[in-house]
Amino acid sequence: MTDINFSRGPTNPDSQGATSPAPRLAELRWDIIELLFFAYRDFVGDADHELEAFGFGRAHHRVMHFVYRYPGLKVADLLDVLRITKQSLGRVLKQLLDEGYIVQKTGNNDRRQRLLYATPKGEALVAKLAGLQTDRITRALRDINPEGVAAISQFLRAMIDRDDPDKVLEAIFGTGSKKPRE
Amino acid sequence: MTDINFSRGPTNPDSQGATSPAPRLAELRWDIIELLFFAYRDFVGDADHELEAFGFGRAHHRVMHFVYRYPGLKVADLLDVLRITKQSLGRVLKQLLDEGYIVQKTGNNDRRQRLLYATPKGEALVAKLAGLQTDRITRALRDINPEGVAAISQFLRAMIDRDDPDKVLEAIFGTGSKKPRE
DNA sequence: AAGATATGTCAACATGACTGACATAAATTT
DNA sequence: AAATTTATGTCAGTCATGTTGACATATCTT
Numbered sequence A, B: 001m002t003d004i005n006f007s008r009g010p011t012n013p014d015s016q017g018a019t020s021p022a023p024r025l026a027e028l029r030w031d032i033i034e035l036l037f038f039a040y041r042d043f044v045g046d047a048d049h050e051l052e053a054f055g056f057g058r059a060h061h062r063v064m065h066f067v068y069r070y071p072g073l074k075v076a077d078l079l080d081v082l083r084i085t086k087q088s089l090g091r092v093l094k095q096l097l098d099e100g101y102i103v104q105k106t107g108n109n110d111r112r113q114r115l116l117y118a119t120p121k122g123e124a125l126v127a128k129l130a131g132l133q134t135d136r137i138t139r140a141l142r143d144i145n146p147e148g149v150a151a152i153s154q155f156l157r158a159m160i161d162r163d164d165p166d167k168v169l170e171a172i173f174g175t176g177s178k179k180p181r182e
Numbered sequence C: 001a002a003g004a005t006a007t008g009t010c011a012a013c014a015t016g017a018c019t020g021a022c023a024t025a026a027a028t029t030t
Numbered sequence D: 001a002a003a004t005t006t007a008t009g010t011c012a013g014t015c016a017t018g019t020t021g022a023c024a025t026a027t028c029t030t
Helices: A030-054 A058-069 A075-082 A086-098 A120-141 A146-158 A167-173 B030-054 B058-069 B075-082 B086-098 B120-141 B146-158 B167-173
Strands: A102-106 A114-118 B102-106 B114-118
Touching (some): A030 A120, A030 B030, A030 B058, A058 A086, A058 A102, A058 A114, A058 A120, A075 A167, A086 A102, A114 A120, A120 B030, A120 B146, A146 B120, A146 B146, B030 B120, B058 B102, B075 B086, B075 B114, B075 B167, B086 B102, B114 B120
Antiparallel strands (some): A102 A114, B102 B114
């Protein structure tokens, strides 16, 4: 049936790269690279299935998530966090507004701003999706002690770029280095 | 300037959900959910930038990666791993074949099969991308002790679905439970 | 009053998914 | 040997989500 050569690792990689730059094949972290790929694939897969029932995609989930988690988020903030263009955001945001998952409120100080808030309907969706993902996370953390959990958190944080952090990342990392007091 | 309400967490979420199912908002792992989002975004971002120089996208990277790592992978295996349709795979695979990053060899036992192998050119690309990602991983693991690293590995493994594992996952997890001896 | 900023929108396009239908060669079953 | 199944490839059309560029409007700042 599956009579394929499935010995792990490339067949003698160093001997084949006749013209390749031979870049430190030994110390590459293939293990973590692949684990991250599969873990993230299944992690987002949980939400993907549920989203189909709503006629939404991942893009809608991301918007709903951050609007729910950071109430009063401005459109510009959302663009920073998601790193997409306003045209892309506009499409999904319009749908979420039209279908009553999100509401806009004009900014108090700056009336140009549209502050975004999740409606109860939106909250329910976000909570449902986060519940599925939390189930997976809780399962995965079950047999890991507090020190291990701390290491996981530290690792994930250290994987994130800290240059030019957006408002959400500032909140997550508690960047108190902007406007120290004043 | 940014005079937005940025207090963490939704404003009293339980009081707003008049009609929502109020699903255990307390114990949701928002922290890990968001860390995974940002960590994965920046993790794949490393490769994305480099891929632009080659005129390739993420799809090409995934194919190259697994073909390099598991030499002699069949097309069908690749479809299982990537969980895409053969039409989608066909497009990127054709490009990679045409441009000399991958070669096909007819299966020895089953001449219908096309076994896939990375060329030196393909190996160089994969190694370059894996190098970038390894740099980030190594940096993130720098201050974590061996027990912590073990916990991270255990966590990522436990995040992955084990029902119906593909050939790559079997290799990663060393599933010796199929055809125990016989 | 002039300029900058925050947001929205129209139009065109690219990538990478998808479905459905169909073709070919080779293996397997009857 | 013939029929069926399997592994792969391909054509054609669609969808979701990203992109660029141009432009409009309201509002804040200078």
